Amino acid sequence: MGERRRIGVMGGTFDPIHHGHLVAASEVAASFDLDEVIFVPTGRPGFKQDRYVTPAEHRYLMTVIATASNPRFTVSRVDIERPGLTYTIDTLRDLAAQFSDADLFFITGADALRQITTWRNVDELWRLAHFVGVTRPGHELSLDGLPEGKVSLIAVPAMAISSTQVRQRSKDLLPVWYLVPDGVVQYIGKHGLYRGNGD
Numbered sequence: 038m039g040e041r042r043r044i045g046v047m048g049g050t051f052d053p054i055h056h057g058h059l060v061a062a063s064e065v066a067a068s069f070d071l072d073e074v075i076f077v078p079t080g081r082p083g084f085k086q087d088r089y090v091t092p093a094e095h096r097y098l099m100t101v102i103a104t105a106s107n108p109r110f111t112v113s114r115v116d117i118e119r120p121g122l123t124y125t126i127d128t129l130r131d132l133a134a135q136f137s138d139a140d141l142f143f144i145t146g147a148d149a150l151r152q153i154t155t156w157r158n159v160d161e162l163w164r165l166a167h168f169v170g171v172t173r174p175g176h177e178l179s180l181d182g183l184p185e186g187k188v189s190l191i192a193v194p195a196m197a198i199s200s201t202q203v204r205q206r207s208k209d210l211l212p213v214w215y216l217v218p219d220g221v222v223q224y225i226g227k228h229g230l231y232r233g234n235g236d
């Protein structure tokens with residue numbers, strides 16, 4: 038039997054994807070010797086029901102555009118094609134079935150990691166993947182309250198970028214060049230995203 042593949046999974050709303058996401062994925066891929074990183078845009082995130090979220094097809098296509106030039110980056114539609122709200126337990130069950138020859142590494146920023154013990158079926162999550170928490174400006178990265186051996190922490194170059202900031206800048210007609218990949222700037226302009234809806 039050959040060696041098991043090592044696959045990173047980066048889940049996110051990606052509304053829109055920005056260089057903070059891409060640097061985090063690239064750094065974890067290098068540190069953990071990953072063969073591939075799969076970006077998984079959420080369908081309808083159950084935990085962001087308080088705000089307008091751009092339709093999944095736009096978020097998916099921006100993620101494809103942003104990752105297209107990296108041969109190790111791919112994008113999965115599992116979350117956007119599953120009906121109902123998106124939970125990581127379903128993402129990991131689907132990917133574990135699809136990639137039964139691989140070990141999965143789920144990548145999260147420090148802010149998401151701090152919430153993880155509140156996620157649905159958290160005990161099963163630890164069995165399906167190893168978790169990798171990455172530094173994010175303005176958020177403390179800590180293993181407090183997390184089970185031993187299930188989570189690793191790594192420092193990545195600080196990118197003080199959020200999707201919220203990109204949406205707000207677009208709405209305010211400020212440039213978003215260099216915060217997101219060029220193709221994503223053009224996609225936002227072409228489809229008139231973030232001109233006034235939601236935050």
Ligand SMILES: Nc1ncnc2c1ncn2[C@@H]1O[C@H](COP(=O)(O)OP(=O)(O)OP(=O)(O)O)[C@@H](O)[C@H]1O
Pocket residue numbers: 048049050051052056057058061144145146147148149150171172173174196197198199200201202
């Ligand atoms: N600048 C960043 N540095 C490191 N990790 C990040 C960064 N931005 C987002 N992440 C991580 O990427 C994942 C997906 O994040 P998400 O798509 O919600 O982006 P966001 O910028 O936090 O969005 P929003 O501002 O809309 O909440 C999460 O695990 C998050 O912690």
Ligand SMILES: O=C(O)c1ccc[n+]([C@@H]2O[C@H](COP(=O)([O-])O)[C@@H](O)[C@H]2O)c1
Pocket residue numbers: 047048049050051079082084085123124125126149155156157
């Ligand atoms: O499964 C859950 O209960 C859960 C709750 C909050 C967030 N998540 C996942 O965390 C990832 C980042 O979410 P977000 O809100 O930072 O875009 C994304 O893959 C979500 O599906 C998952």
